[in-house]
Amino acid sequence: MRLQESPEAAELLERLRRLRAARGGPTLERISRSTRHVASPATLSRLFSGTLLPSERVVRATAEALLAHTSTPEREEAAVREVMVLYRRAYDAQGGQRPGRRPSIVPGPEGRLQEELWSLIRSRGLTLTHLASRLHFSRSWLSEMFRQPHRLTPGLVDRLAREFEIPREPLWRAVELAAEARRAAEAAGTGEEASRPAAAPPGAGTAADAAGGGEAQDVAGAGSRFLADENRRLQAELMCLYEAEARARDWAEDLAMRLETAREELHAAKERIACLAVEVKLAQAETRRVQHFIEIEQEARIRADELADALLDALRVSAGSRGSEDGVLAPEEAFIQAAAGRPPGDIATVVSVLRDRGRAEFAARLVQEAVSTRSVPDVTALAMALLDAGPAPAAEGTSSADGS
Structure with a gap:
């Protein structure tokens, strides 16, 4: 074909x-x-x-x-x-037998459950090896469970239902029916063996021998049942161990992921701390620079005060030597002419000092003299210096003699 x-x-x-x-x-x-x-x-x-x-x-x-x-x-x-x-x-x-098909152990519910399990595996495109790897079990152990599906535990049924994306209850009900059918078959087999008369060996015919043989069969049947129960118990415990191992593996993987996340967060925190340290250093440098400028400004202010005091002292001495009636007029003119020739920054400083000392009219005359004798760029520079120094001086109602 x-x-x-x-x-x-x-x-x-x-x-x-x-x-x-x-x-x-x-x-x-x-x-x-x-x-x-x-x-x-x-x-x-x-x-x-x-x-x-x-x-x-x-x-x-x-x-x-x-x-x-x-x-x-x-x-x-x-x-x-x-x-x-x-x-x-x-x-x-093509009418061939499907690869990987396993014959049923016994007919009835257990065989139908086994066929259903293999059908689920084939419909997902899996093999028993791939399924065992996905469920974290060994292939030999999972194959044994599929050969005897009545031994499936609730934990394994839950994993199969999640893997195949099917409801759990119908699958677990099928497992229970298979287990009941297996127990009924074992009970029927045990009853037939117990009810079957023991064959007397050649040459034996006493009733005591027959009774002894019946007791031996009862003991053997009880021993077989005990071994079967013990085997089922051990298989259940082994399944619990496999499930515990799978859970421990999942927890270990989750813990490893959390540890890796914590390491990444710690690394990011260290980088943020390093950035903050750099910003703190930059802020400290800026603070030192501002303090340096403040100190320079203070020193300039002190020198301007000293200059203004010296000029005023010279003004008073000159007024006293001339002996004029007001004692201020001619020296003021000389002071204004001398100060008007200074740089715009010095003029602005002198104007500020005069204003602080109550000589606003004198300061205004100084500004007028400086403006009248300077070029346009110098006047612009003087205006900027005066704006930086403070409000423009305004004439007051007091005379120049009042301040001398």
């Missing part, structure tokens, strides 16, 4: 051909090397030509080789699952 004769097989073949074309059409030898020779070039040739549907292992290896490094690992795994679902549909359409 050729591969193209069924729609399912044709869909699988089309998907594989598209994957090969998307990779640039690699040769069969290259694909075989990518599968680590799981699929030989001859098998791949028969697969892509549509003359053979190989085993599940070959198809999975081929799909993984064609999808390797094409996207994120999660997307690659999802694409491989889609290919495997198409493969199982094609295999079923």
Whole structure:
């Protein structure tokens, strides 16, 4: 039966051909090397030509080789699952037995539950190995659980329901029915053995021997039941240990993630502290610079006061030597002419000192004299210096003699 004769097989073949074309059409030898020779070039040739549907292992290896490094690992795994679902549909359409199918242990509820579990695995494109890895169990232990599904524990049923995205209650009910059917079968088998008359050995015919044989069978049956119960108990404890190990692994991973987050936050905090330290140093440097400017301004102020005092003293001495009637007029004119020739900054300082000492009219005359004898740029500079020094001097009603 050729591969193209069924729609399912044709869909699988089309998907594989598209994957090969998307990779640039690699040769069969290259694909075989990518599968680590799981699929030989001859098998791949028969697969892509549509003359053979190989085993599940070959198809999975081929799909993984064609999808390797094409996207994120999660997307690659999802694409491989889609290919495997198409493969199982094609295999079923050809009337073959599905790869990985396990025969039921016993007919009845337990066998139906087992078939249902394997159907769920196949419908998700998984294998028992992949499922055991996702559930953090060993493959041999999970295979034993699937061969005897009546031994499934509530914890394992919860994990399977979450993995397959199905309701938990129907699955757990099926497990309970399988367990009841198994107990009923064991009880029926034990009752038949107990009711079966013991065969007398040749040459024996006493009633005591028959009674002894019946007691031995009862003891053997009781011992078998005890061993079966003890085995179930040990399996349940082992399952609890596996679940505890899985929870511990999850907690360890969560703790590792939290520790990594804490380390990143600590590193960020250290960087913020370093930035704050730099800002503090810059602020301290700015504070020292401002203090230095304040000290310079104070020193300039002191020198201006000394200069103004010296000029006023010289003014008074000059007025006394002239002996004029008012004693101030001629020296003031000389002072104004001398001060008006100074730089704009010195003039502004003298004006400020005179204003503070109550000589606003004198300061105004000084400004007028300086403006009348300066150029336009000097007048502009003087105006800026006066604005920096304070309000412009205004004439007062007092005479110059009052301040001398």
